[in-house]
Amino acid sequence: xxxxxxxxxxxHIDAILSLTDGEVSHILCTHTHPDHSPASxxxxxxxxxxxxxxxxxxxxxxxxxxxxxxxxxHGGLISNGEVSLKALYTPGxxxxxxxxxxxxxxxxxxxxxxxxxxxxxxxxxEGDMADYLNxxxxxxxxxxxxxxxxxxxxxxxxxxxxxxLKAHRLSREQKVVDALKATALGLxxxxxxxxxxxxxQMHRWAKLSLTAHLLKLEQDGRTVKEARGWRxxxxx
Numbered sequence: 001x002x003x004x005x006x007x008x009x010x011x012h013i014d015a016i017l018s019l020t021d022g023e024v025s026h027i028l029c030t031h032t033h034p035d036h037s038p039a040s041x042x043x044x045x046x047x048x049x050x051x052x053x054x055x056x057x058x059x060x061x062x063x064x065x066x067x068x069x070x071x072x073x074h075g076g077l078i079s080n081g082e083v084s085l086k087a088l089y090t091p092g093x094x095x096x097x098x099x100x101x102x103x104x105x106x107x108x109x110x111x112x113x114x115x116x117x118x119x120x121x122x123x124x125x126e127g128d129m130a131d132y133l134n135x136x137x138x139x140x141x142x143x144x145x146x147x148x149x150x151x152x153x154x155x156x157x158x159x160x161x162x163x164x165l166k167a168h169r170l171s172r173e174q175k176v177v178d179a180l181k182a183t184a185l186g187l188x189x190x191x192x193x194x195x196x197x198x199x200x201q202m203h204r205w206a207k208l209s210l211t212a213h214l215l216k217l218e219q220d221g222r223t224v225k226e227a228r229g230w231r232x233x234x235x236x
Contacts (some may be wrong), residue, residue, distance in 0.1 A: 001024070001025060001026040001027075001028060001078075001080060001083055001085065002016060002020065002024050002026070002027045002028070002043065002049070003027075003028045003029075003030065003100060003109050004028070004029060004030055004036045004037070004109075004111060004150050005027055005029075005036075005037070005039035005040050005043050006035060006036065006038070006039050007034060007035055007038050007039060008038045008039050008041075008042060009039070012039065013039055013042060013043055013046075016039075016043060017043075017046065017047075020047075022046070022047055023047070024043065024047040024049040025049055025050065025080035026049055026050050026051075026052055026078060026080055027040045027043055027044055027049045027050070027051045027052065028052045028053065028072075028078065028085065028098075028100055028109075029051070029052070029053030029066070029068070030053075030097055030098055030099065030100070030109070030110075030111025030112065030113075030150065031053070031054070031056075031093065031094050031096050031097040031098070031111055031112065032053065032054075032055070032056045032062045032063040032066045032094075032096060033061065033062065033063070033094065033112070034061075034062075034063055036063075036111070036112075036150065037053060037063045037066050038063050038065065038066070040053070040066065040068075041065055041066075041067065044069075050069045050070060051067070051068045051069050051070070052068055052069065052070045052071070052072055052078055053066065053068045053071070053072065053096075053098070054068070054071050054072060054096035054097075054098060055068065055071065055096060056094065056095070056096045056126065057095050057096065057126065058125070058126060060126070061123070061126065062094075062126075072087035072089075072098050073087060074087060074088065074089035075087065075088075078100070083102070083104075084102070084103070084104070085100040085101060085102055085109070086100065086101045086103055087099075087100060088100070088101055088108075088138065088139070088142070089135075090110075090111075090113045090135035090138065090139065091128065091131040091132075091135060092113065092122065092127065092128060092129070092131040092132025092133070092134070092135045092136075093111075093112045093113055093120050093121075093122060093127055093132065094123075094126040094127055095126055095127075095128065095131070097111060097112065097113055097135075098111070099111055099113055099139070101142060101144065103143075105145065106143060106144045106145030106146065107144070107145065107146050107147075107148055108139070108142065108144045108146070108147045108148065108158070109148050109150075110139075110147050110148065110149045110150070111149070111150050112149075112150055112151065113132075113135060113136075113139070114139070114147050114149055114155065114161065114162065114165065115149045115150070115151045115152050116149050116151065116152020116153045116154070116155055117151075117152045117153075118151070118152070119165065119168060119169075119209075120132075121205050121208050121209050122208065122209045122212035123208045123209075123212070124208075124211055124212050124215055127208075127212055128212065128215075128216075129169070129173075129209075129212040129213055129215065129216040130216045130219060132169070132212075133166060133169060133170075133216075136162055136165055136166045136169075137166075139162050140159060140162050140163070140166075144158050144159075145158065146158065147161065169213075172194065172195075172209075172213060173213050173216070173217065175193070175194045176190070176194050176210070176213050176214065176217060176223075177217065177222065177223075177232060179193040179194055180223065180230060180231060180232035181232055184226060184228045184229040184230060184231040185229045185230060186228070186229035186230070187207050187210060187211065187229075187230075188207075189229070190210060190229070190230065191203050191206050191207050191210050194206075194210060194213075195210070214230050221233065221234055222234050
């Protein structure tokens, strides 16, 4: 089985074919961002493999040619007789994100939900911060030995890393709330305060996750958007 074959780059596809001797039964895609799923189409044509992955709700920033043979179901098993992977629905980074768990050896293939060395950008409307946190809670209940992310190296302190990620997101959320206690602020001013520990050249990306935080807080009844910017409401 191949998970997240990546973009359509001939040398990259050739490397996959070489590594697998061209014997591929399934191509699983954790989600349909262009660095994850586009090579599923040519690789399936070359090998006859079944493509498994969820369709995106929108085509914006997604692999528009993605055409799975099968869409995963949460808790469902995908097997080729030698390997079985359990699909775990983990929306947040995008709404069609799945992780895949090898229960036999406790390896979680986490796609972009958990990455090594960095936190994933949450981009509304496909991305949702509340969904992301809920999906972390789901992964915290899973018995696993190692996380294999789509970006970065293997993560062995699995549950500690999940706790760290959640604590980091909630700490960032609290910085948003604290920044809005005195006055309403627009995104440009707010990102300077909330992401003061992040290099300014990264603030354009930070504003995307910041928007996701604000939308979650709005859903929670703690912020509201008005003409002059975002304003805190309620206590806490």
